[in-house]
Amino acid sequence: MQAKFKEYSNKNRYSVMLFGLMILLLMFFSVTKGETLWSLGTWNGIFIQFPEYGIMTLGVMFCFIIGNIDMSFVALGDFACIMAVRYMAGHVTEDMATGQVVGVILIALLIAIAIGVIGGIINGVLVAYLNIPPVMATIAMQLVWLGLSTALTKGYAVTGVPALYTEIGHTMLFGFLPVPLLIFLIIFLFSLFLLKFTTYGKRLYMTGTNLKAAKFSAINTKAMIISTFILCDVIACIGCMIMVSTMNSAKADYGTSYVMRVILILVLAGVLPDGGMGKIFNVLLSIVAIQIIASGVNMFSQLNSYYASLIWGGLLIIVLILSTKMNGTGIKLFKLKKQKM
Amino acid sequence: MNNAMIKRTTKRTEYWIFLVLIIMCVAIQIASGGQLLESSTVVTILRSMVVDGMFAMVCLIVMVSGGFDLSFPAVAALAYSLSTTICVNMGWSETNAWAGFIMAIVIGAVLGMLNGWIISNFKLNTMIVTLATQTLFIGISMGLLELKEITSKLPLGFRTFGESYLFEVKSSAGLRSTMTTMFIPFVIICIITSLVLNRTMFGRALYAIGGNETSAERAGYNVKRVKFWLYVAVGATCGFIGMVRVCMARQSIPKALVGQEMTIIPAVILGGASIFGGEGTVFGTICAVGIITVVSNSMLLIGIDSYWQDFFNGIVILVGVTVSAIQAKRRNK
Amino acid sequence: GSSNSATKETTKSSEATASDTSTGKDAPKIAFVPKVMGQAWWDHVQENVEAWGQENGIEVIYKGPTEVDAAAQVQIMTDLVNQGIDVLLFSPNDPDACEAICKEAIDKGIIVISTEASGMENVTYDVEAFDEAGLGGFLMDQLAAQMGEEGKYITMVGSMTMESQNNWADAAVERQKAAYPKMELVPDARVADDSDAEKAYELTKELIQKYPDLKGILGTGSFDAPGAARAIQELGLTGKVYAISVAMPLEVKDYLLDGTLGSVALWDAGVTAKVMLNLGVKLFNGEEIASGANLGEIGYDKVDIQGKVIVGQGQIAITTENVDDFGF
Amino acid sequence: MSEYLLEMTEICKSFAGVPALEHVNFKVRSGKVMCLAGENGCGKSTLVKIISGVYSKDEGEVVFEGKPIAKITPAEATKLGIQVIYQDLSIFPNLTVMENLAINSEITAGKKLVNRRQWEATAKEALSKIGYHIDLHAKMGELSVADKQLVAICRALLFDAKLIIMDEPTTALTKKEVDALFKTVCQLRDSGIAIMFISHKTEEIFEISDDVCIMRNGKNVYAGPTSELTPKDFTYYMTGRELTDDHFVAKNISKEPVLKVEHLSLKNKFEDVSFELRKGEILGITGLLGSGRTELALSLFGLERPKKGTITLNGKQVKITSPIMAQKLKIGYVPEDRLTEGLCLQQSIADNITLSSLKRLSNSFGLLKHQDIIDDASIWKEKFSIATNDVNKFASTLSGGNQQKIVLSKWLSNDLDVLILNGPTVGVDVGAKQDIHALVHQLANDGLAVIIISDDLSEVVINCSRVVVMKEGKIVGEMTGDKISEDNILEIIR
Numbered sequence A: 001m002q003a004k005f006k007e008y009s010n011k012n013r014y015s016v017m018l019f020g021l022m023i024l025l026l027m028f029f030s031v032t033k034g035e036t037l038w039s040l041g042t043w044n045g046i047f048i049q050f051p052e053y054g055i056m057t058l059g060v061m062f063c064f065i066i067g068n069i070d071m072s073f074v075a076l077g078d079f080a081c082i083m084a085v086r087y088m089a090g091h092v093t094e095d096m097a098t099g100q101v102v103g104v105i106l107i108a109l110l111i112a113i114a115i116g117v118i119g120g121i122i123n124g125v126l127v128a129y130l131n132i133p134p135v136m137a138t139i140a141m142q143l144v145w146l147g148l149s150t151a152l153t154k155g156y157a158v159t160g161v162p163a164l165y166t167e168i169g170h171t172m173l174f175g176f177l178p179v180p181l182l183i184f185l186i187i188f189l190f191s192l193f194l195l196k197f198t199t200y201g202k203r204l205y206m207t208g209t210n211l212k213a214a215k216f217s218a219i220n221t222k223a224m225i226i227s228t229f230i231l232c233d234v235i236a237c238i239g240c241m242i243m244v245s246t247m248n249s250a251k252a253d254y255g256t257s258y259v260m261r262v263i264l265i266l267v268l269a270g271v272l273p274d275g276g277m278g279k280i281f282n283v284l285l286s287i288v289a290i291q292i293i294a295s296g297v298n299m300f301s302q303l304n305s306y307y308a309s310l311i312w313g314g315l316l317i318i319v320l321i322l323s324t325k326m327n328g329t330g331i332k333l334f335k336l337k338k339q340k341m
Numbered sequence B: 001m002n003n004a005m006i007k008r009t010t011k012r013t014e015y016w017i018f019l020v021l022i023i024m025c026v027a028i029q030i031a032s033g034g035q036l037l038e039s040s041t042v043v044t045i046l047r048s049m050v051v052d053g054m055f056a057m058v059c060l061i062v063m064v065s066g067g068f069d070l071s072f073p074a075v076a077a078l079a080y081s082l083s084t085t086i087c088v089n090m091g092w093s094e095t096n097a098w099a100g101f102i103m104a105i106v107i108g109a110v111l112g113m114l115n116g117w118i119i120s121n122f123k124l125n126t127m128i129v130t131l132a133t134q135t136l137f138i139g140i141s142m143g144l145l146e147l148k149e150i151t152s153k154l155p156l157g158f159r160t161f162g163e164s165y166l167f168e169v170k171s172s173a174g175l176r177s178t179m180t181t182m183f184i185p186f187v188i189i190c191i192i193t194s195l196v197l198n199r200t201m202f203g204r205a206l207y208a209i210g211g212n213e214t215s216a217e218r219a220g221y222n223v224k225r226v227k228f229w230l231y232v233a234v235g236a237t238c239g240f241i242g243m244v245r246v247c248m249a250r251q252s253i254p255k256a257l258v259g260q261e262m263t264i265i266p267a268v269i270l271g272g273a274s275i276f277g278g279e280g281t282v283f284g285t286i287c288a289v290g291i292i293t294v295v296s297n298s299m300l301l302i303g304i305d306s307y308w309q310d311f312f313n314g315i316v317i318l319v320g321v322t323v324s325a326i327q328a329k330r331r332n333k
Numbered sequence C: 001g002s003s004n005s006a007t008k009e010t011t012k013s014s015e016a017t018a019s020d021t022s023t024g025k026d027a028p029k030i031a032f033v034p035k036v037m038g039q040a041w042w043d044h045v046q047e048n049v050e051a052w053g054q055e056n057g058i059e060v061i062y063k064g065p066t067e068v069d070a071a072a073q074v075q076i077m078t079d080l081v082n083q084g085i086d087v088l089l090f091s092p093n094d095p096d097a098c099e100a101i102c103k104e105a106i107d108k109g110i111i112v113i114s115t116e117a118s119g120m121e122n123v124t125y126d127v128e129a130f131d132e133a134g135l136g137g138f139l140m141d142q143l144a145a146q147m148g149e150e151g152k153y154i155t156m157v158g159s160m161t162m163e164s165q166n167n168w169a170d171a172a173v174e175r176q177k178a179a180y181p182k183m184e185l186v187p188d189a190r191v192a193d194d195s196d197a198e199k200a201y202e203l204t205k206e207l208i209q210k211y212p213d214l215k216g217i218l219g220t221g222s223f224d225a226p227g228a229a230r231a232i233q234e235l236g237l238t239g240k241v242y243a244i245s246v247a248m249p250l251e252v253k254d255y256l257l258d259g260t261l262g263s264v265a266l267w268d269a270g271v272t273a274k275v276m277l278n279l280g281v282k283l284f285n286g287e288e289i290a291s292g293a294n295l296g297e298i299g300y301d302k303v304d305i306q307g308k309v310i311v312g313q314g315q316i317a318i319t320t321e322n323v324d325d326f327g328f
Numbered sequence D: 001m002s003e004y005l006l007e008m009t010e011i012c013k014s015f016a017g018v019p020a021l022e023h024v025n026f027k028v029r030s031g032k033v034m035c036l037a038g039e040n041g042c043g044k045s046t047l048v049k050i051i052s053g054v055y056s057k058d059e060g061e062v063v064f065e066g067k068p069i070a071k072i073t074p075a076e077a078t079k080l081g082i083q084v085i086y087q088d089l090s091i092f093p094n095l096t097v098m099e100n101l102a103i104n105s106e107i108t109a110g111k112k113l114v115n116r117r118q119w120e121a122t123a124k125e126a127l128s129k130i131g132y133h134i135d136l137h138a139k140m141g142e143l144s145v146a147d148k149q150l151v152a153i154c155r156a157l158l159f160d161a162k163l164i165i166m167d168e169p170t171t172a173l174t175k176k177e178v179d180a181l182f183k184t185v186c187q188l189r190d191s192g193i194a195i196m197f198i199s200h201k202t203e204e205i206f207e208i209s210d211d212v213c214i215m216r217n218g219k220n221v222y223a224g225p226t227s228e229l230t231p232k233d234f235t236y237y238m239t240g241r242e243l244t245d246d247h248f249v250a251k252n253i254s255k256e257p258v259l260k261v262e263h264l265s266l267k268n269k270f271e272d273v274s275f276e277l278r279k280g281e282i283l284g285i286t287g288l289l290g291s292g293r294t295e296l297a298l299s300l301f302g303l304e305r306p307k308k309g310t311i312t313l314n315g316k317q318v319k320i321t322s323p324i325m326a327q328k329l330k331i332g333y334v335p336e337d338r339l340t341e342g343l344c345l346q347q348s349i350a351d352n353i354t355l356s357s358l359k360r361l362s363n364s365f366g367l368l369k370h371q372d373i374i375d376d377a378s379i380w381k382e383k384f385s386i387a388t389n390d391v392n393k394f395a396s397t398l399s400g401g402n403q404q405k406i407v408l409s410k411w412l413s414n415d416l417d418v419l420i421l422n423g424p425t426v427g428v429d430v431g432a433k434q435d436i437h438a439l440v441h442q443l444a445n446d447g448l449a450v451i452i453i454s455d456d457l458s459e460v461v462i463n464c465s466r467v468v469v470m471k472e473g474k475i476v477g478e479m480t481g482d483k484i485s486e487d488n489i490l491e492i493i494r
Ligand SMILES: Nc1ncnc2c1ncn2[C@@H]1O[C@H](COP(=O)(O)OP(=O)(O)OP(=O)(O)O)[C@@H](O)[C@H]1O
Pocket: D015, D016, D020, D038, D039, D040, D041, D042, D043, D044, D045, D046, D047, D087, D399, D400, D401, D427
C-alpha cells in the first residue's frame, strides 16, 4: 500500500504537491476566515471568476506543451472582441426578435474565432517558418494587436453589447451552474479529450519533447506548431468573449494582467514552456489554487491585493524546489556540494 | 587574411544591427526634415537610452550565461523604493544621493542572492525561477512592505544629483538641452560589462557556461559559484540602475519598472544575444537599444499618429527579429 | 469645518440608536475599491478612508487591483460582493465593465456608490467632485488664460486606454472649440506618456522640436504637468510654453514657485471618498437623500442631484497661493 | 614507485541506490595503451568520470603515481596530469578554436584576466604538438566532427599529461581519420604517456591496445594484456555469449528495382548520383565524412530538395517533399544521431516506438487505441529483446544500444518497401550490434530493401550485398558479392 502510494506520488509528484497545497490553503483559510470561506457566496465568486482566465490558460497550455510560449493571446483576444462587439453593436436593434439577436451574436462569435485563427496562423508562421523565438514573435505580435485595437478605438471601450449576450456571463443554469463555468468545463473536457485520446495530443507531447525527432518520425511539425497556435488563440478569444459578457464592453487593454497569471498557473502546474511536459488535471488544480489564494487574500481587509502576488511567487519557488528534489537532481546536487567542501 | 577578417565581421549580427541603426537614423533624419540630428534631440535620445541601456547590459550578461532574467525590473524597483523609503522615513530629507545608492545596491545584491541561490543549486529553468521571484518581489514591495510612491518628499540630494548635467547644447532654434550626469554611469557600466565579458576569466566563464555547461564544469570552472555571483552582481547593478532612474525622474514609484523586461529583452535579442546562451556582445546590444530608442523617440517627428505607436513598435521589433532569424539561418547553413 | 464634525455626530448617534432598536442593524460592512493600489493618488485616498474609518469606528475594506486593469478590478469587486458586504464604493477603471457586477450587487441589496463614472446605470448613486465636462473645461480655461487665448496646443494623457482621462481631454478640446477660436489643436492632437513623468519630459521635448510654435500642453494625468514642466524649464521656455494637468500640489510646488507652471488642477479625491462613505452610511441607515443635502464635507454641503449623479464643487486650481494648503 | 601509473581497486559507485560500478579493479602502465571495453551502460564513462573527479566514488581506492587520491576536482585532476577527452568532446561551440584550446589551461593556471596574446600563443603551441593546422578564429561549432575531435586532443596535449583518457573517440570518425588518430596515439605512447582508450570496435582495440579491461554490468570480468586474448574470447567476455558474425547473403532479390535514383544532385552536397535498389537487397553506402551520404539519404526521405535528377519508386517517378510523403511511399529512415533526431527521451518507450505509426493505431476519427499502442510496443520489445520491464518507462532510462533499438522499431513497425539506416550501430555495443544486424538480415530476406550508411567498414562488409562508395559528393565505386572487402573499399576511398 505504502509502496504503491510512493510509486504513484513519484509518477504524479505535481498532482500530489498541488493537492497538498490545496488542502493546506483550505485549512489555513478555514482556520482564519472559516465563516467567509465556507459561505456559498465565496465559492460562487470563485467559480464565476476563474473561467475567463481559466479558459485562456487551457489554450496557452497547448502552446507550452509543444514547447512554445504565447504572450499575445490577451491582446489578440481583445482585438477580436472589439471587432465582435462592434459588429454586435452595429447589427442589433431594439426591435429585433430574440432569435435574430442570437443570430447576430453567433456571427459575432464567429468573427472573434476567425480573428483568433488569423492571429494563430501569424504566430505559427513566424515561429515555424521564420524560426523566430516564440517569446520574441509573440511579444511583437502583442504590441501589434494592442496597437491596432488602440488605433481603431482611440483607446475607448467599445460598448453596445446586447443585453442577451451580457446575460450569458451572469446566468446560473439550474440555479447553480454559471454559464462561464459550463463553457470552461466544456473546453476543459475538449482539451482533455484532445490530449489523452487523439493522435493530435500524442503528437503534441512528442513534438514538444523533441521537435527534430518528431520531424524525422514523419510528423508535420510546422503544421503542428501552427495548428497549436490556432487552437491556443481561438480558445483565448473565447475566454476574452466571456470577459466581454462579464464586462459588458470590449477594450484594447482588458485583462492585460492575465498574461503573467496564466503563465504562473501553468508553471505551478508543472507545464513548462520547455515543452512535452504537464498534465491537464494539474492545470485545473493550479487554476483553482490560484483563485483560492486571490479570493482568500480578499477576505482579509488588512491585506492588500499584492499579498496574492507574494503568496503566488513564494509558493511557486517552493514547488519548483520541491519538484527538483523529487526528481533526484536536487538531492544529488546537495550531495555533490557536501563532498566537495 | 584581411579578406577572412572582413568575412568574419560581416557574418556577425552586431555588424548588421549597426548598419540597420545607421540606415534607420538616416531615414528618420530625412523623413523628419532634419530634426533627428538636431543637437537637443540627440541629447534627449542619449538621455533616454541611459536606463534602458544599463538594463540591457544586465540582461545581456545573464543571457550570455544561458539564463533568462524576468526579475530584473522587480529587483530594481524593490531596491530603489525600499532605499528611498528608508531615507524618507529616517527623515533624511537632505541626504546625499550616495546613501540611497549604497542602500539600493545592497538590497539589490540581497535579492540577487535569492535568485542566485535557487538557480545555482537547483537545475531549474531560469526564466521560470525569475518569473517566480519577480512575482514574489512585487508582492514584498507592494504587499508586505506597502511601499508608496515618493515624489515631492524625495530627498533633496537625489533631486540635485538628478538635475546635474555634464554640458548643455543649444539647438538652432535656441532651445537649451542638458546632458544628464547619469550618462557617465551608463558609459561606465557598458565599459565594465564589455571588460568583464571579454577581458576576465569570469566573463569567459559566462560564455563557456552559456555554450556548454557541462564542459565548463569539466574545464575547471566552479559553475555554481560563477552563477551565484553573477546573479548577485546583477542584483546589485539593478539596485544601482534603479537609483539612477529615481534621480533622473525625480520620483520613486514602486511599480514604474514592472513590465519593462518585455521591452528590454527583445532589444537584447535584437542585438545578437541568443536565448540559448553563449552569444551576444556589448556593441550589438547598444546598437539595438539605440534602434529601439531612436524609433520610439522619433515617432512624433516622423509623423506617426500616437494611436498607432504600439502597432509601429511591434512591427519594428518583428522586422528586427525576422532579419536576425533569417541571418542566423543563413549563417548556420 | 464645523459642519463636518456635526455630521459625524449624527452618523454616530444614528448608528447607536440603530443598533439599539430591534432591527438589529450592525455597523455596515463597507468596501472601497480604487482604480489601482500603490499609486500616490490612491494612497492619499486610502489614508482618508482609513482616517474616516477610525473616526467613525467602522472598518472599511480598502482593496483594489494591482494593475490598472478593468478585468482585475471586476474580479476583486466580485470577490467582495460574494463575501457579503453592505456598501460597495468604487472608482472604476472602466465604467461599462463594472455594470454587470454592480447589478448583481444591487440585486443582493448592496448599496453601490461610484465615483468618476457619471454614466453608470447600476449604481445607487454616483458621486462626482465636479461634472466631467467641467474638469476638461476648467483645465482649458486655465490654460487659455495663461496662453493669452491664442496659439497651438496639444493634449496629453497617461495612456490612450484611460477612459476618464480621455473624456476630460475631449471635453477640454470641446471647450476650446466653443470658447477660444484663436487657439489651435496641433495635428498630433493627443499623446500618451505611459503615466511616467520621465516619458512626459521626453515627449514634451520632442513635441517642441516638432512644433516650435507650440504654446500649450493640456494634460489630464497626474504625471503630465510635472514632466512637461521639467522639459520647459530645461529648454529655457518658461513663459513661452505653458503646461497644465491634474497634479498633486507638492509635486509641482517648485515649478509653480519658479513660474514654469501657472497652475494645476486638483480635486481632493480623499474628500470625495469621505463623502461616499458618509452617503453610504446614510443610505444604509435608511435615510433619503435629496438635492441640497449636506454630505458633510467642504464642497458637498449643498449637493446637486441629477438622477443618480451627485455633483459637488470639488475642483480646485492650485497656484502659488494655495499650494501649501493641502499637505500632500 | 610502482610500474603502474594508475591503480584502481575495488571501486564502487551507485546512482540513487542503483549500482553502476561494483568492485572494479584495473591498472594502467606508463607508456602503454589500455583499452576499456564493455557493453553500453556497463559503467565505462562513469569510471572515467571518477578518475577525472566529475563524480566521486562511493568506495575503493584510486592510486595515481603511487599516491592515493581521496577527493579530487576536475581542475586538480588536470594538475595531476590526467586529461580526459569526453565522449561528447566537452567543447564550447560558441567560442573560437583559439579560446577552446586555451581556456582550460588558463583556468588551471588560476588566471583572473584574459591576455589575448597569451591565449593565441597557447593555442598555437597546442596545435603544433601534433602538427595540425586550422583557422584559430573559426567558431568551434562550425567545424566538422573530426576537426572538433582533433582540437579536443590538442587541448588535452597542452598539459603535461601523464594519462590521457579518450572516451569513444572514434565513433564519429571514418577509417582515414581513425588511422590519423591512432598515429597520434602511438606518438604519445612512445613519448611515455599512458593512454586509456574506450571503444566498442573490436578491431580497433586489437589494433591499438597493449592491455585491456573488459567490463560487464558494472563489474570487470577481465583485466590483462591484449595479446592473451582472441577476438572471440573478447566478445565472450563482453557479452557473456558466443557471437557468430554471419555474413549476409541475399536470398530472394526481386527482379525489378524498387528504388531507382538517377542523376540526383544537391548543390554543394552531392552530384549526379545514380543507383538502383531491389527488394531483398542490402545496399551499403560508405565514404569519408562530408561525402554527402547523409544528404543523399535525407533527399530520399524528403528533408532535402535535390534540384536535378529523378527518383523512381516501384516504376513510378516521384518527388519526395516531406517525411510524411516518404512514409506514404513506404520509405523509412533511421537517423544517424539518435539523441537529437531519433528519440523523445522524456516520453515513454511505447510512445517512441509507435510515434510514426499512430495512424494505424487510431481509428478513423483520430482516436487512439491505447491498448494497441502498448501491445505493439511490447511486440517490438520482445522481438528486439529491449532491456526493460515496462514499455511505459521513459526512453531515457535505457542504455544507448537499447535506445537505438527503439529508433529502429519505430520505423520497422511501419509497412515499408525501403528502409534507410544511417549509422545504425554508432556507439552500440557488440551484443546489441549483433541483434540489430541479425534483424536487418531477416527483414531483407522477408523482402525489404535496405540501405545502410556507415563508417564502420566491417559493418558494411558483413551486412551488405552491394556497396557504393562516395567521395566528395560523387559515387566513385560500386562492388558486389565477393568483391566486397575492407581493403577494396579503402583503396577506392584513398
Ligand atoms: N548521472 C547519472 N545518474 C544516474 N545514473 C547514471 C548516471 N550516469 C550514468 N548512470 C548509469 O550508470 C550506468 C553506467 O553508465 P556509463 O555512462 O558509465 O556507461 P558506458 O559504459 O559509458 O556506456 P556507453 O557505451 O553507452 O557510453 C548506466 O546504467 C547509466 O544509466
